[in-house]
Amino acid sequence: MNCDEYAVPGFLANGISAGIKEQGRKDLALIFSEVPARAAGVFTTNCFKAAPVLVDMERISAGAAQAIVTNSGNANAATGERGYRDALAMSRAASKELKISDDLVLVASTGVIGHPLPLEVIERGMEPLVEGLRRDGIPDAEAAMMTTDRFPKMSCRKGMIGSREVTLCGIAKGAGMIQPNMATMLAYLMTDADVDGEALRAVFQEGIAQSFNAITVDGCMSTNDTALILANGSAGNRQIRRRSREYAPFREMLFAVLDDLCRGMVRDGEGATKLIELVVDGARNRGEARRVAYAVANSNLVKTAFYGGDPNWGRIISAAGSIGIPLPTQSVRLFFEEVCLFEAGQGTAFPTDRVAAIMAQETIRVRLELGMGTGSFRIYASDLSFEYVKINAHYHT
Amino acid sequence: MNCDEYAVPGFLANGISAGIKEQGRKDLALIFSEVPARAAGVFTTNCFKAAPVLVDMERISAGAAQAIVTNSGNANAATGERGYRDALAMSRAASKELKISDDLVLVASTGVIGHPLPLEVIERGMEPLVEGLRRDGIPDAEAAMMTTDRFPKMSCRKGMIGSREVTLCGIAKGAGMIQPNMATMLAYLMTDADVDGEALRAVFQEGIAQSFNAITVDGCMSTNDTALILANGSAGNRQIRRRSREYAPFREMLFAVLDDLCRGMVRDGEGATKLIELVVDGARNRGEARRVAYAVANSNLVKTAFYGGDPNWGRIISAAGSIGIPLPTQSVRLFFEEVCLFEAGQGTAFPTDRVAAIMAQETIRVRLELGMGTGSFRIYASDLSFEYVKINAHYHT
The missing domain is CATH 3.10.20.340 (ArgJ beta chain, C-terminal domain)
Structure with a gap:
């Protein structure tokens, strides 16, 4: 069932204009779970992985995360050693302001390749970004991730997992370099469902293979592609496991949200009319x-x-x-x-x-x-x- | 050495407007060797080969040819059984008018896919096409092969093979669906050199691999791509064989002509500016x-x-x-x-x-x-x- 608003119990979000992009456009986004969430991710297979992708690939292996901080306007890609240090510094700025462990922060960047990240601008933006976190901040976070996107890509569904209502919300940005494995594409999924780590990884990988890895705008693959899912368990459902009967309805919800985001992304492909x-x-x-x-x-x-x-x-x-x-x-x-x-x-x-x-x-x-x-x-x-x-x-x- | 004109001893050519294309544009071309020539060909590897490609692949295996008849405006591709019969009929119309064995005629078509060949128009055009054959008719033949091409692609070189001067002339049409293995591309090479059949096949295949199979305009491969070489031996040189000392200078001439045609084809790629x-x-x-x-x-x-x-x-x-x-x-x-x-x-x-x-x-x-x-x-x-x-x-x- 579709939702009236883009909000998930236990998640706060915000998106602001920090000054990375010109003319006051939003460019810094934060997703925050009030408690540490189970997390899984799928990343670009490009050899030239951007610095934030390298950071996230390491951190996600522990299976937990609490925040995702994203900037648009600069991809922090092909930026060498400095780029990696900058991605870590961007994460630290967020964890410090959020007062959480740095290991629980994931980072992403999208925009031009090969320019150093404007780190001071990002650091300066962190305080108002965290201050403004709120339940209905997801559309602002989405707006701050957009580059050449013409419209936001968001999808939210509710469904029953056993006796509990569970919410799943996804946001994504395109819009060029869209091709499998994957696109210049960021996609974040947030749910209050309680999902076991193995089940979360399995269902997310299967879902990505049939959604984001089965679309194309221009046959190009980016250095920054990142899809993340955070499941914080606030719904209090019986935990979803690989072989439990709760797995199928959760899979169905996830696939529906991913399909919405994919269609939106292709429809918003650069210059796309069909x-x-x-x-x-x-x-x-x-x-x-x-x-x-x-x-x-x-x-x-x-x-x-x-x-x-x-x-x-x-x-x-x-x-x-x-x-x-x-x-x-x-x-x-x-x-x-x-x-x-x-x-x-x-x-x-x-x-x-x-x-x-x-x-x-x-x-x-x-x-x-x-x-x-x-x-x-x-x-x-x-x-x-x-x-x-x-x-x-x-x-x- | 470049030539002043596009002509090869022992070859006649012509190109006319038969009425396949609109507004009197040239659309029917003929290349004719006064004596049967050694011949080799390289063709599209597309599964959906056009009818004339199927005809040529059969005939070229005998290693000899005397004429190439080509129409533009219709590709005779994806035309089923009828397309194959039409390609044979187009060949017969030429062989009858030229009074040569039908097996020595090669055919090619370029233009829209999936429409039956306007056979009557082609048959009616054969008499004036053959009547107008002449030594300096190569540029007209080239003009009659063009579709979306903006300019002709022709190259002519002379060189010494032993004590004899030999001429090699190539013409080609592009300009879309240009990608290896090969392009919507027709290329014909004519030489008065005497070349042994095995040597001709070897040098032509090597040359095509490094030229037409190493260019791209749009990454698409056509159903009709055809490259043919005819060597009629009129120069009277010592025959060029695989391991003879005449092979290298002939190879060099051929590669230079192919490189000219390739560069021309990419430069004339649909919409190309660079x-x-x-x-x-x-x-x-x-x-x-x-x-x-x-x-x-x-x-x-x-x-x-x-x-x-x-x-x-x-x-x-x-x-x-x-x-x-x-x-x-x-x-x-x-x-x-x-x-x-x-x-x-x-x-x-x-x-x-x-x-x-x-x-x-x-x-x-x-x-x-x-x-x-x-x-x-x-x-x-x-x-x-x-x-x-x-x-x-x-x-x-």
């Missing part, structure tokens, strides 16, 4: 379905065709056929919604009015059946517009 | 150097940064680090021309004036040193502009 929900099935296995899905979803020719409203099935099958997986070309079928556009090695005489209506939709479901096996993969992708080029040609280092 | 000559070296092997090179060259964030004139080294190293090859991040170095922008895990204090001047160049040499081994790969790439989106959002099926 969301393409592409399912590749009939592959020999899930890995091959995934490779075909990404080949199609990252094809600039496919993406520009969707932008132009052109049902260019030729570009889709050409992209699918180009990556070295042998396809049975006579068995491949392509659908836009319920309409088959390609089968038996050639285009069909599809109803042009109906397809024109489909191409005008904001969300377009595309299904590519390979006819080889049972492997399947679903991906959300955006189109490629003038606006994407404009944003990225002029977003300077 | 040519990026990217060398990745210090990889563990050539295959990994190639993967890193393509990850960087196909990154939309990198391509838009070059378009915007922004020396965004962060996007380059981020792309390099994103594909699962473990890089020694402290050893990686990045150069634009002679200037180092990144080393020891962070950006350098590079001279901004000099780098601004480099970013304004039409051709920019970028070198990424990985510091792991001796594997190296060079790639030519284009940038990503508004114009690319415009062309591809509005090029309708």
Whole structure:
């Protein structure tokens, strides 16, 4: 069930303008759990990991956290030894002000790469940031994480775990460098559920694989991608464990929130005008379905065709056929919604009015059946517009 | 040595407007050798091969050809059984008019995918096409192959093979779907050299691997890519064989012509404003150097940064680090021309004036040193502009 407000029992949040970004835009965010929470995280697999990612990867291994401090406007990436020291100093500034152990603070940064973090500005902002912490501060925290995002990505659900009502709220920022494993993307999930550490890690990893690791805006992977979940147990539910009956309903809630955030992120992909929900099935296995899905979803020719409203099935099958997986070309079928556009090695005489209506939709479901096996993969992708080029040609280092 | 004109002894050519494309644009091309020539070809590896590609792959295996007939405006791709029959009929129309064996005719088509070939129009055009064949007809043939190309790609060299002067001329069309293995790309090489069949196949394959299979405009691979070489022996040189001393000078001529065509093709990539000559070296092997090179060259964030004139080294190293090859991040170095922008895990204090001047160049040499081994790969790439989106959002099926 959706919530009326973005708030989770036992969590406080805030977002302020500290002066990292120009013109008073919010740029410093804090999420705080009143008690230490169980925590899990998934991070970029890029070799060039930003300093805050390195800090978080170490800390999260203990499975507990109480605060997440985030700045936008500067990614603290490719900043060498100094960057790592700065990330630690940013954490210390938060833990000192919050009067908690430094090990319980996670840090994240997003923005330009290769510039030293404006540490003094961040340190100066910590006092008002902590002072302003409040139950309904999550939307402000979200606002302070945004870079080129056009709108906030937030989702909140309530559900019953046994006899207790549990709340799960997620916030995320995009919007460029969106590709699996993962995006320039920060996502934080907060819940008052009591979840065992192993169960939390397992369900979060599974959820990320099917959500943030199955979307693409531009096929690029960032140095800073971070997804974190904090579960503080305030709901007092019977603890959710891997094999307990509480696991399934919690998994369902989490997946619903992650799906909301993902769709929002792709829809807000840089310059995106459409969301393409592409399912590749009939592959020999899930890995091959995934490779075909990404080949199609990252094809600039496919993406520009969707932008132009052109049902260019030729570009889709050409992209699918180009990556070295042998396809049975006579068995491949392509659908836009319920309409088959390609089968038996050639285009069909599809109803042009109906397809024109489909191409005008904001969300377009595309299904590519390979006819080889049972492997399947679903991906959300955006189109490629003038606006994407404009944003990225002029977003300077 | 470059030539004054595009002509090769023993070859005739022509290009006319048959009426496939609108408004009298040239759309039917013929290359004809006065005697049967040794022939070799390299074709798209896409599963969805266009009908003319299937015809040529069969015929080229015999190692001989005398004519290449090409139409633009329609790719005869994804056209099923009918497409294959149409490709054969197009070949027969040419062989009949030329009065040669049908097996010696190669066919190619480029243009929209999924529409039946306008066979009658092509058949009607064959008589004037053959009548107009002439020594200096190569530029007209090139013009008739072009689709979204903005300028012709032609190169002609002369050189001595033993005591005989030999001519080698190449023509090519791009300009979208340019990516290795190969592009929506047609390239024809004509030479009067006498080359043994095995040597011709070997040198052509090696040349294509280093030229057309090492460029990218948009990371897409076409269904129609075809590169053909015809060597008719009119020069009367001592036959070039795999291990003869004539092999090296012929190889050098061929590589120079292929390099000219490749650079032209990338420079004429859809919407391209810059040519990026990217060398990745210090990889563990050539295959990994190639993967890193393509990850960087196909990154939309990198391509838009070059378009915007922004020396965004962060996007380059981020792309390099994103594909699962473990890089020694402290050893990686990045150069634009002679200037180092990144080393020891962070950006350098590079001279901004000099780098601004480099970013304004039409051709920019970028070198990424990985510091792991001796594997190296060079790639030519284009940038990503508004114009690319415009062309591809509005090029309708």
